[in-house]
Amino acid sequence: LTKAKFHFLLHIPAYIRRFGPAILFSTERFESFNHVFRLSCIHSNRQAPSRDSCNMFAYTDILKHIATGGF
Numbered sequence: 001l002t003k004a005k006f007h008f009l010l011h012i013p014a015y016i017r018r019f020g021p022a023i024l025f026s027t028e029r030f031e032s033f034n035h036v037f038r039l040s041c042i043h044s045n046r047q048a049p050s051r052d053s054c055n056m057f058a059y060t061d062i063l064k065h066i067a068t069g070g071f
Helices: 006-019 031-041 050-068
Strands: none
Touching: 031 050
């Protein structure tokens, strides 16, 4: 069971007009990614958190690239 966030509910009328019935709308997939950003900020020096987060994501992407054989 998923619960809709209030802000998302403000947009549902426009989505219904554009896409039809509001079936299976869920924001949990995107909001769980906030945890990843929060963890990247923990390891930041607090002087340049955006740079530190970008470096962490770039390093993770490099590891994924190597682990998948370059694909």
